[in-house]
Amino acid sequence: MMPPEHETTSITGIPSNVLLTNRTENISVHAEPPSSVSNLSPCLDRQKPDQQEATPVRLSVLRESLRPITLKFEDVAYTIKLRTNEGSCFSSSEPKLTRTVLNGVSGIARPGELVAMLGPSGSGKTTLLTALAGRLPGKVSGTITYNGQPFSSSIKRKTGFVSQDDVLYPHLTVLETLTFTALLRLPNKLTIAEKIEQAELIIMELGLTRCRNSIVGGPLFRGLSGGERKRVSIGQEMLVNPSLLLLDEPTSGLDSTTAQRIVSTLRGLARGRRTVITTIHQPSSRLYWMFDKVVVLSEGCLIYSGSAGRVMEYFGSIGYVPGFNFMNPADFLLDLANGVAPDTKHDDQQEFQGRSDHHDDQNSTKQSLISSYRKNLYPALKDEIHQSFRDPFCSASGLSPSRSCENQWTTSWWTQFNVLLKRGLKERKHESYSGLRIFQVMSVSILSGLLWWHSDTSHIQDQVGLLFFFSIFWGFFPLFNAIFAFPQERPMLIRERSSGMYRLSSYYFARMAGDLPMELVLPTIFVTITYWMGGLKPSILTFTLTLLIVLFNVLVSQGLGLALGAILMEVKQATTLASVTMLVFLLAGGYYIQHMPPFITWLKYISFSHYCYKLLVGVQYSKNEHYECGLGMHCRVFDSPAIKLMDIDNMGWDVAALAVMFVGYRLLAYFALRMGRPQ
Numbered sequence: 168m169m170p171p172e173h174e175t176t177s178i179t180g181i182p183s184n185v186l187l188t189n190r191t192e193n194i195s196v197h198a199e200p201p202s203s204v205s206n207l208s209p210c211l212d213r214q215k216p217d218q219q220e221a222t223p224v225r226l227s228v229l230r231e232s233l234r235p236i237t238l239k240f241e242d243v244a245y246t247i248k249l250r251t252n253e254g255s256c257f258s259s260s261e262p263k264l265t266r267t268v269l270n271g272v273s274g275i276a277r278p279g280e281l282v283a284m285l286g287p288s289g290s291g292k293t294t295l296l297t298a299l300a301g302r303l304p305g306k307v308s309g310t311i312t313y314n315g316q317p318f319s320s321s322i323k324r325k326t327g328f329v330s331q332d333d334v335l336y337p338h339l340t341v342l343e344t345l346t347f348t349a350l351l352r353l354p355n356k357l358t359i360a361e362k363i364e365q366a367e368l369i370i371m372e373l374g375l376t377r378c379r380n381s382i383v384g385g386p387l388f389r390g391l392s393g394g395e396r397k398r399v400s401i402g403q404e405m406l407v408n409p410s411l412l413l414l415d416e417p418t419s420g421l422d423s424t425t426a427q428r429i430v431s432t433l434r435g436l437a438r439g440r441r442t443v444i445t446t447i448h449q450p451s452s453r454l455y456w457m458f459d460k461v462v463v464l465s466e467g468c469l470i471y472s473g474s475a476g477r478v479m480e481y482f483g484s485i486g487y488v489p490g491f492n493f494m495n496p497a498d499f500l501l502d503l504a505n506g507v508a509p510d511t512k513h514d515d516q517q518e519f520q521g522r523s524d525h526h527d528d529q530n531s532t533k534q535s536l537i538s539s540y541r542k543n544l545y546p547a548l549k550d551e552i553h554q555s556f557r558d559p560f561c562s563a564s565g566l567s568p569s570r571s572c573e574n575q576w577t578t579s580w581w582t583q584f585n586v587l588l589k590r591g592l593k594e595r596k597h598e599s600y601s602g603l604r605i606f607q608v609m610s611v612s613i614l615s616g617l618l619w620w621h622s623d624t625s626h627i628q629d630q631v632g633l634l635f636f637f638s639i640f641w642g643f644f645p646l647f648n649a650i651f652a653f654p655q656e657r658p659m660l661i662r663e664r665s666s667g668m669y670r671l672s673s674y675y676f677a678r679m680a681g682d683l684p685m686e687l688v689l690p691t692i693f694v695t696i697t698y699w700m701g702g703l704k705p706s707i708l709t710f711t712l713t714l715l716i717v718l719f720n721v722l723v724s725q726g727l728g729l730a731l732g733a734i735l736m737e738v739k740q741a742t743t744l745a746s747v748t749m750l751v752f753l754l755a756g757g758y759y760i761q762h763m764p765p766f767i768t769w770l771k772y773i774s775f776s777h778y779c780y781k782l783l784v785g786v787q788y789s790k791n792e793h794y795e796c797g798l799g800m801h802c803r804v805f806d807s808p809a810i811k812l813m814d815i816d817n818m819g820w821d822v823a824a825l826a827v828m829f830v831g832y833r834l835l836a837y838f839a840l841r842m843g844r845p846q
């Protein structure tokens with residue numbers, strides 16, 4: 168298998184000097200001539216700033232991989248447990264069923280090579296690709312090495328993975344999507360302007376110029392076409408300047424011209440000393456010949472792994488010759504992988520007769536192909552895999568490959584936080600500032616203002632009811648809004664975190680901060696309207712304290728919503744649990760029941776509505792305040808039946824309890840996200 172020669176064209180076949188001219192017009196960059204692997208500086212990410220100055224890396228961000236990766240996998244096997252009725256009322260005593268999805272799969276992909284994974288649907292292509300990307304849950308047996316080392320976070324950050332489903336933020340435009348990715352993924356040694364320029368270049372490279380300002384779209388509103396979405400996904404991964412790029416069916420559902428364009432882009436990327444592996448369904452012969460190597464799977468086993476150009480020669484040598492002279496090799500391979508062999512008995516008729524109805528024949532053909540592979544191809548492949556790997560980068564610098572070439576995050580915590588905050592604000596502005604939400608809060612505030620219109624202390628029960636309503640409404644509302652936060656963003660979070668794009672903490676704090684303005688503006692409007700309409704104490708200080716307590720309550724309730732969402736990661740379950748929790752908090756809040764049975768009084772101590780209600784009452788009335796409790800009779804407010812048992816004196820404890828919940832729920836949400844983190 169000959170490694171492809173280096174080409175001096177850019178990644179889509181545009182001559183590199185065209186790109187070079189574009190870049191040098193705008194920013195100062197150093198042009199680097201295509202060099203051999205050994206000419207590259209070792210571990211560029213670790214160089215000191217003064218060394219970086221002298222190193223011509225900037226232009227190469229998209230032209231060449233900074234650290235090529237040789238991927239070797241040997242005897243990779245993966246077994247899944249099939250779900251049975253075990254645990255249900257009707258469980259049988261049958262043993263657990265398992266299924267082998269991959270069975271002893273081996274291969275090598277080197278920098279500069281474009282490798283296609285072919286096989287019928289269900290043959291294990293996606294599973295193998297996911298295993299190679301280090302993202303397969305559960306135990307994968309066999310060995311997979313990257314430059315002779317096992318998968319690590321350093322490799323993760325140099326690996327681009329385009330999944331079959333495009334996971335994109337629906338409300339961002341193409342330009343915004345790629346710009347935010349560039350800002351997050353490209354190293355800090357590039358300026359912001361240079362990163363944005365890289366995003367623009369990718370848009371040009373992938374032919375997305377026409378739709379650069381179109382929104383991506385989602386299931387409920389149209390945006391990009393399937394092909395355009397796919398190209399945006401590929402563009403996002405290209406922006407890592409990946410050394411290893413893995414793509415799951417990047418051409419499915421695309422017209423042949425677009426498919427060809429994408430594959431030629433991939434070929435161009437491979438020529439920049441990247442290792443590119445893609446699964447592909449039914450490629451045309453035009454596409455097939457663009458691949459350097461093919462790996463052919465049949466029911467999780469290999470029937471071929473090697474040069475794309477020698478496929479016919481190999482299968483001819485073991486007795487499988489296509490009936491037609493000009494048959495697409497991909498069709499031929501897929502027929503073989505399905506166990507459909509050319510009918511050699513009718514060679515004279517030059518006919519290719521499938522025997523799809525003959526299962527036994529198909530199985531024996533597959534078995535024969537698998538054993539031929541193990542006999543003829545596997546020994547040489549094994550020898551090649553076992554040839555020791557010498558990392559030219561690390562050995563040149565005398566650094567230990569496993570530790571020293573390990574780089575850290577490409578961008579700082581603060582950069583990640585800033586970019587994620589801006590992206591979140593853009594993506595969610597339609598949601599945060601939705602007219603419906605504003606209408607909901609305004610209408611409830613005006614209605615409750617009218618219901619409690621200028622209530623006074625002679626109707627103390629009513630006034631206290633209004634304060635309790637504050638605590639409950641601003642317990643429910645933020646809780647249910649916050650529940651959606653993480654489950655909705657889960658696919659994006661999984662994808663971006665799996666590729667080591669940012670720290671969980673920067674994402675988490677950006678999400679908190681982004682939600683804050685609207686979470687605080689709405690209750691402020693609400694309290695301002697209802698407080699004055701409802702006839703509560705006309706004092707600016709009391710009003711301000713009431714507002715601050717409600718806002719504190721909002722933050723605590725939001726924290727609980729985030730924690731429930733992060734723990735369950737499923738909106739339906741989380742909303743069910745949240746409604747039960749809030750109902751308990753409502754009942755235990757201290758307004759409806761003052762004389763709780765002792766064995767259940769603890770419930771009120773876990774209810775944030777209880778503390779909020781106590782604080783609201785505590786700031787509204789002073790100790791010696793009196794109200795008209797009967798004709799000509801005045802009683803102390805704190806002796807009224809609604810308040811008497813509330814223990815208003817210890818407001819410091821109430822604030823402390825809310826503070827503990829504020830921090831506790833947020834920590835819980837953070838750790839739930841961290842624990843639930845996919846590999």
Ligand SMILES: Nc1ncnc2c1ncn2[C@@H]1O[C@H](COP(=O)(O)OP(=O)(O)OP(=O)(O)O)[C@@H](O)[C@H]1O
Pocket residue numbers: 247268286287288289290291292293294295
């Ligand atoms: N987690 C899982 N649970 C159950 N079955 C699984 C799981 N993962 C993979 N499989 C099964 O393993 C087989 C291989 O799946 P995989 O997605 O790798 O196939 P594929 O070759 O990529 O198929 P396609 O071309 O249709 O995408 C399929 O039959 C699939 O149903």
